[in-house]
Amino acid sequence: MSITVRLKKGLDLQLVGGIDNISAVTEVTAADNAIFPDDFPGFEPKLDVKEGQSVALGEPLLHDKRDERIKLVSPVEGKVKAVVRGERRHIERIVIEPAAAAAADARPLSIEGISRLSADEARTELMQRGLWALMRQRPYDIVPEPDIAVRDIFITAFDSAPLADNRIDYSAQELQAGIAMLGKLTAGKIYLSRRPNAKLPSLAGVEDIVVEGPHPAGNVGVQIANIAPVNKGEAVITLDITSLGRIGRTLLSGSFDNSACVALTGSEVAEPQLIKTTIGADIASTIKGRLKTADHHQRIISGNVLTGIKVSTDSYLHFPWRQLTVIAEGDDVDEFMGWASLSPKKMSQSRSFLSWLFGPKKFNPDARLLGGRRALILSEQYERLMPMDIVAEYLLKAIIGRDIEKMEQLGIYEVAPEDFALGEWADASKIPAQQIVREGLDYLRKELR
Amino acid sequence: MKPIKKLLDKTRHHFEPGGRLHAFHSVFDGMETFLFTPNTTSKSGVHIHDAIDSKRVMIIVVLALMPCLLFGMYNTGYQHWVATGASEMPFWSLMLYGFLAVLPKIAVSYIVGLGIEFTVAQWRKEEIQEGFLVTGILIPLICPVATPLWMIAVATAFSVIFVKEVFGGTGYNIFNVALVTRAFLFFAYPAKMSGDQVFVATDSIAGLGSGGVVDGFTGATPLGQVATQAGQQAITITDTMGHDLSTWDMFLGLIPGSFGETSTLAILIGAAILLFTGIASWRIVCSVFAGGAVMAFIAHHFATPLYPASMLSVADQLCLGGFAFAAVFMATDPVTAARTKTGKYIYGFLVGAIAIIIRTYNNGYPEGAMLAVLLMNAFAPLIDWCVVEANARRRRKRAIIANPSTDLTEK
Numbered sequence: 001m002s003i004t005v006r007l008k009k010g011l012d013l014q015l016v017g018g019i020d021n022i023s024a025v026t027e028v029t030a031a032d033n034a035i036f037p038d039d040f041p042g043f044e045p046k047l048d049v050k051e052g053q054s055v056a057l058g059e060p061l062l063h064d065k066r067d068e069r070i071k072l073v074s075p076v077e078g079k080v081k082a083v084v085r086g087e088r089r090h091i092e093r094i095v096i097e098p099a100a101a102a103a104a105d106a107r108p109l110s111i112e113g114i115s116r117l118s119a120d121e122a123r124t125e126l127m128q129r130g131l132w133a134l135m136r137q138r139p140y141d142i143v144p145e146p147d148i149a150v151r152d153i154f155i156t157a158f159d160s161a162p163l164a165d166n167r168i169d170y171s172a173q174e175l176q177a178g179i180a181m182l183g184k185l186t187a188g189k190i191y192l193s194r195r196p197n198a199k200l201p202s203l204a205g206v207e208d209i210v211v212e213g214p215h216p217a218g219n220v221g222v223q224i225a226n227i228a229p230v231n232k233g234e235a236v237i238t239l240d241i242t243s244l245g246r247i248g249r250t251l252l253s254g255s256f257d258n259s260a261c262v263a264l265t266g267s268e269v270a271e272p273q274l275i276k277t278t279i280g281a282d283i284a285s286t287i288k289g290r291l292k293t294a295d296h297h298q299r300i301i302s303g304n305v306l307t308g309i310k311v312s313t314d315s316y317l318h319f320p321w322r323q324l325t326v327i328a329e330g331d332d333v334d335e336f337m338g339w340a341s342l343s344p345k346k347m348s349q350s351r352s353f354l355s356w357l358f359g360p361k362k363f364n365p366d367a368r369l370l371g372g373r374r375a376l377i378l379s380e381q382y383e384r385l386m387p388m389d390i391v392a393e394y395l396l397k398a399i400i401g402r403d404i405e406k407m408e409q410l411g412i413y414e415v416a417p418e419d420f421a422l423g424e425w426a427d428a429s430k431i432p433a434q435q436i437v438r439e440g441l442d443y444l445r446k447e448l449r
Numbered sequence: 450m451k452p453i454k455k456l457l458d459k460t461r462h463h464f465e466p467g468g469r470l471h472a473f474h475s476v477f478d479g480m481e482t483f484l485f486t487p488n489t490t491s492k493s494g495v496h497i498h499d500a501i502d503s504k505r506v507m508i509i510v511v512l513a514l515m516p517c518l519l520f521g522m523y524n525t526g527y528q529h530w531v532a533t534g535a536s537e538m539p540f541w542s543l544m545l546y547g548f549l550a551v552l553p554k555i556a557v558s559y560i561v562g563l564g565i566e567f568t569v570a571q572w573r574k575e576e577i578q579e580g581f582l583v584t585g586i587l588i589p590l591i592c593p594v595a596t597p598l599w600m601i602a603v604a605t606a607f608s609v610i611f612v613k614e615v616f617g618g619t620g621y622n623i624f625n626v627a628l629v630t631r632a633f634l635f636f637a638y639p640a641k642m643s644g645d646q647v648f649v650a651t652d653s654i655a656g657l658g659s660g661g662v663v664d665g666f667t668g669a670t671p672l673g674q675v676a677t678q679a680g681q682q683a684i685t686i687t688d689t690m691g692h693d694l695s696t697w698d699m700f701l702g703l704i705p706g707s708f709g710e711t712s713t714l715a716i717l718i719g720a721a722i723l724l725f726t727g728i729a730s731w732r733i734v735c736s737v738f739a740g741g742a743v744m745a746f747i748a749h750h751f752a753t754p755l756y757p758a759s760m761l762s763v764a765d766q767l768c769l770g771g772f773a774f775a776a777v778f779m780a781t782d783p784v785t786a787a788r789t790k791t792g793k794y795i796y797g798f799l800v801g802a803i804a805i806i807i808r809t810y811n812n813g814y815p816e817g818a819m820l821a822v823l824l825m826n827a828f829a830p831l832i833d834w835c836v837v838e839a840n841a842r843r844r845r846k847r848a849i850i851a852n853p854s855t856d857l858t859e860k
Contacts, residue, residue: 013497231848305496327496331488334454338486339504346500352509352726353500367490371502372482372576375620378506379730379788389844391789394837409841417494424494428501429620434494 005226007213009387013162016364017266025274030281033075034093034316042142056104058256067146073130075258075280077101108254114180122184134243139413140441150186151234157194157241160218161304165263170245172201178248193223221419225388266325267364268298279321297329299367306421330366349426374429382423399440475570479577507582513719517709522547528649534663549654554589561605580619587627590709593647604633624826625785645669648705672770676815678757699768710774720777729781732793737776740801748809758809775818785826789836800825
């Protein structure tokens with residue numbers, strides 16, 4: 001029995017640079033790999049390794065100050081090439097160079113083995129194998145607190161973000177192993193949301209949710225809001241299906257699953273394609289010879305255009321290691337009186353540009369803000385793209401005003417920055433909404449601790 | 450466009466800190482972002498942005514006001530020609546006359562308003578905001594054509610400073626800036642701003658139009674005429690020469706009135722632009738008309754000679770005065786209107802209903818649209834508060850049902 005959720009609000013941005021042929025997969029061997037602790041909000045990193053030290057695949061690189069058992073592990077077998085620090089010795093990334101190292105002992109668990117674990121043992125297994133950090137907790141959108149009381153678990157089995165690919169590289173057995181493990185964490189339900197036509201094996205122990213509607217339908221926060229919203233005092237765990245598969249495969253095989261299937265997309269990519277590599281792979285190897293030659297600047301985004309992270313060619317793939325988008329930067333464009341433009345190439349949700357005249361078509365926007373930052377002028381810009389019962393504008397104002405009581409009343413526990421991304425795209429006032437929400441969540445967590 | 454870009458690049462250093470013209474850097478920034486879309490790229494969050502920005506929003510509203518402006522020019526010329534008893538109506542002469550009549554007002558409103566905006570932006574070290582682009586054109590459109598220029602200057606300065614800038618500038622004001630300008634004129638100079646002397650231009654401009662007004666001319670607006678007919682069993686509305694006006698005439702708008710407000714047709718063209726582009730909220734526009742229609746129907750149903758405007762039909766009520774203009778261009782100002790979905794319906798309905806109530810049941814004010822919008826501007830935050838509070842209450846209720854033990858008492 002499946003439950004269908006139909007969403008009306010939202011928008012699928014039509015961008016140039018999608019993958020046509022999803023069966024052609026290019027294998028790429030990374031020159032080196034890196035892990036960014038900042039990709040795991042809430043994780044307070046403490047180093048376990050030194051530069052130059054040999055590490056096995058899946059060997060801990062960092063642990064969490066909140067609980068020593070929570071680890072971030074090495075994405076490959078090799079040597080710690082560098083621990084890059086920023087201001088105030090903040091650890092920016094740990095770079096691992098592949099090299100032969102003493103292999104770690106594989107500690108496989110069968111499905112029966114998983115079923116025999118106690119709840120505490122299951123947590124410890126996930127934490128020590130570097131799998132706990134792949135999950136998020138709501139409220140706060142952070143790596144789950146070690147002692148979290150999990151009401152339910154929500155898994156999104158599809159990514160509705162622009163140009164995202166929805167290939168699932170894990171077997172039914174691996175996914176089922178992941179579900180079995182997650183079942184140890186909660187007495188509640190495990191919800192798995194998928195598209196109506198998804199090619200997904202049927203899994204035992206999950207509530208099957210079918211989600212229809214445009215982006216942000218794939219955001220797990222949107223799914224929660226429409227299935228069983230998070231109330232004050234409750235906590236749920238969220239993850240995507242790739243992380244579920246990674247958990248399952250790691251447990252079954254006993255060694256950390258470091259495979260990454262990355263969708264290389266965007267208007268500046270010569271031939272958008274799927275790339276099979278390792279997590280945290282270096283950008284240079286991943287894009288080498290695959291971008292269009294251009295006389296303008298290009299922006300490389302690890303992730304999608306709405307929530308991704310800007311990276312340079314000497315950087316590395318960021319969590320969740322699923323997508324790499326390359327678009328034009330646009331800082332070298334001098335557009336004369338763009339606000340008066342009659343061009344049909346302008347991408348806009350409003351019909352104040354002439355692009356609506358020419359029917360549905362794909363756009364290739366660059367990274368410009370296309371306007372100055374202003375106070376909020378137009379109303380309902382966020383609400384109309386957010387299929388959640390949240391008055392987003394007032395929540396944003398409460399966050400900016402650091403009004404904790406108001407934030408709670410307006411549902412801060414239900415949101416993650418990514419839920420505001422589409423509204424941030426549409427906003428004529430060019431307000432950095434995701435940043436505001438992230439800072440608000442961090443502030444709230446600090447104040448209420 | 451390369452030469453302009455080069456010129457900007459070459460002169461930029463003068464305006465940067467330490468440069469000779471640093472005092473004018475806001476002006477420079479304003480010009481530069483006006484001429485060239487800023488090429489700053491996103492630093493955090495989304496990497497692409499909708500092409501719409503506040504300049505585009507404002508320019509669309511200005512565009513939507515063009516039919517009203519053009520019709521106002523024609524109507525001003527037309528009324529003048531009628532008043533002077535001319536037998537021929539040469540189109541381009543009428544337009545030119547109207548153009549010359551309104552041009553100084555537009556110039557004064559922009560010079561005063563933008564002057565203040567530039568100064569304040571400079572003082573606060575902020576970018577120049579575009580809000581006044583719309584306000585500046587709205588002011589001449591909602592003022593009677595014969596309003597003295599100095600009054601417009603004083604009123605504009607008053608409202609830009611005390612209604613907008615003291616609150617923080619565009620996006621922070623509580624009241625509609627253009628409407629406060631109009632209200633300031635109305636209450637500060639009542640003798641000059643009402644009656645039948647200001648709504649028709651009777652002087653010749655730059656040699657256009659001969660000065661003499663013919664016998665039998667009266668420049669009262671239809672609503673002005675209605676207000677004087679208390680106690681009569683039937684009301685009559687005439688044009689300036691005493692001919693009866695039909696609802697169709699009122700819809701087309703060749704009648705005396707504030708410059709851009711007379712033609713419901715022109716206003717509806719503007720409304721179509723605003724609603725199609727999605728800049729204005731259809732919820733507000735529709736509910737203002739709905740509120741006005743309901744109240745006009747009630748008033749008409751209980752028509753009494755004591756309040757002559759109650760004898761007007763629903764269609765007349767909606768076409769006359771500034772009602773339609775207020776519904777489309779004033780009530781929809783997103784900054785001063787209600788901002789929540791439900792709030793917009795309530796806000797709009799009350800604007801419409803109150804406009805008709807004031808107009809009908811208060812013989813002191815022949816027109817109520819301005820006051821209704823200003824009143825509801827003051828109440829819009831309260832309406833939104835109720836809507837937002839309802840959302841918070843839903844959430845609280847849900848939490849209590851889920852966890853009866855949690856302490857979530859209503860505060």
